[in-house]
Amino acid sequence: MANTKSAIKMIRVAERRRARNMPIRSELKTLVKKARTDIDAKQLGDAKSDVLSAVSALDKAANKGIIHRNQAARRKSRLMKKLAKATAAA
Numbered sequence: 016m017a018n019t020k021s022a023i024k025m026i027r028v029a030e031r032r033r034a035r036n037m038p039i040r041s042e043l044k045t046l047v048k049k050a051r052t053d054i055d056a057k058q059l060g061d062a063k064s065d066v067l068s069a070v071s072a073l074d075k076a077a078n079k080g081i082i083h084r085n086q087a088a089r090r091k092s093r094l095m096k097k098l099a100k101a102t103a104a105a
Contacts, residue, residue, distance in 0.1 A: 036081045043082070046072050050094055054101045066098050
């Protein structure tokens with residue numbers, strides 16, 4: 016447990032930030048999962064729009080500092096790579 020007044024305050028601040036970021040992280044997971052599901056189901060029309068919305072949400076989260084910019088870039092890259100592979104196969 017924290018011993019100093021400033022450490023106790025930082026615990027409260029971290030909890031507020033965590034509570035603010037949790038729904039955004041959850042939405043990111045939902046959007047990425049929806050895009051992956053559409054790609055796997057070969058619904059490329061829906062998949063393209065879902066990938067675009069996921070990429071946009073990842074960029075916004077990275078700009079706000081909710082996720083690290085490299086994590087956003089990695090997840091976008093993997094999504095786009097998977098979409099390109101499915102598009103080429105179709």
